[in-house]
Amino acid sequence: MNPIPMVDLGVQYEHLKSELDAAISGVMAGTRYILGPEVQALENELAGYLGVSHAIGCASGTDALHLALRAAGIGPGDEVITTPFTFIATAEAIRYCGAEPVFVDIDPRSFNIDPERVEAAVNERTRAILPVHLFGQPADMTALMALADRHGLKVIEDCAQSFGAEIEGRQTGSIGLAGAFSFFPSKNLGGCGDGGLIATSDDALAEEIRMLRNHGRRVDGYEHEVIGYNSRLDELQAAILRVKLGYIDDFNRERRRVAAGYRRCLETADFELPYEDHIGRHVYHQFTLLVPDGLREHLQASLRENDIASAVYYPIPLHRQPAFAQCRQAGDLGNSEAVAERCLSVPIFPEMTEEQIERVSDGLKSVKCEV
Structure with missing residues (x-):
């Protein structure tokens, strides 16, 4: 049988x-390779899709987070509350600004940051909240925005895994001050290399980000107002993304089809299936199970023997990473640690066939039956 990868970009x-x-x-043929017409057209199209005034392309999702935080005025001495159960880029971007990430535990169902714990972590140094819409499941933005308003905090959304996800009809990335997106190839909307985007409806923030991404200058030339960065989205990536943007709703609908297939096949299995709430629209960047304690390694080995990929996102929460050993932990982080020990992601991509869904599901269930 043919191998089943986590994502099949070839098909x-x-x-x-x-x-x-x-x-x-x-x-x-056009030879406009830097900030040319494709980038401008993509930015306009993405702003329309996301429902924001500005969409600003940059070199990566990590840069999108960094530029959004810096343009929002986050700097040395500030604290930004975020989740420890995410990719390192979320907290890296905070440190790039000279600020300190403060780790708050997750809701064990959604895997997203717990708003009640966020409120308890706010102090006089807190300047922003950086929630992650992990695996395509929107965070509880209603609660997070309400508490941000109460405390005068800025909210930057990490939307690297949630392109096309919605909360009560609004796109992720359009709710906080800004949303940061990644176009890494495996993402729901992915390019053929690195790329990122900041979405915002704040005119001043957008102007600042455009200046920062292009060496600190507002227009082409040699007048630089600040020390900026070289973080421009490539014209080739923009052209590729414009093609794929036309299919993103189809891609996300097919991801939800695959997720529904897994739910059907695994309904009676002893796994905790991904959570969906009634106000958000999950777009299944990953289909992540919680497996019984001690079973994960055995499951992965068995799947591998049958040419079925699997992955663990993320085995080491950020508060356990040496790079963040000195960062503040606001309360117990037991949910993050427990999920990190039990989570397992299985293949999901729009082109997955029913036969592939059943084969992965059968592989998961057969291992459970043996234990």
Whole structure:
């Protein structure tokens, strides 16, 4: 049997080959490779899709977080409350600004930051909250925005895994002061290399971000107002993303189809399936199970023997990482540690067939039956 990868970018390329090849050829023929018409067109289209006034392309999702935080005025001496159960980039971006991440525990169902614990962590140094819409499940933005308003805090959304996810009809990334997106190839909307985007409806913030991404200058030339960065989205990536943006709703609908297939096949299995609340629209960047204690390694080995991929996102919470050993932990982080020990992500991508869904599900269930 053919291997089942976590994501099959090859089959997606084959489906879109003629459009992608034409888009790439158009950029090459036009010879505008930096901040050209494709970037401008993509930014306009993304702003419209997300429902914001400004969408600003940059070099990566990590840069999107960093630029949004810096433009929001986050700097040395400040604290930013975030989750320890996420990729390192979330907290890295805070440290890049000279600020300190403060880790608050997650809701064990959604895997997202727990708003009640966030409120308890606020102090005189707190300047912002950085929630993550993990695995495509929106965080509880209603509660987070309410407490941010009470305490005068800024909210920057980490939307690296949630492109197209909604909360009561609003896109993630359009609710806080800004939203940071990643176009890493495996993302729901992914390019063919690195890329990122900041979404905001704040005019002043958008102007600051555009200056920061381009060496601290507002227009092309040699007048630089601040020390900025070289963080520009490539024209080739913009052209590729414009093609894929036309299919993003189809991609996300198909991811939800695959997730529904897993739910059907695993309904009676002894796993905790991903949580969906009634106000958010999950877009399943990952399909992440909680498996019984002590079973994960055995499951992965058995799946691997059957040419089925799996992954653990994330085995070491950030508060356990040496790089953040000195950062403040606001309360007990037991939920994050427990989920990190039991989580297992299985393949999910829009082009997955029913046969592949059943094969992965059968592999999971057969291992459980043996233990």
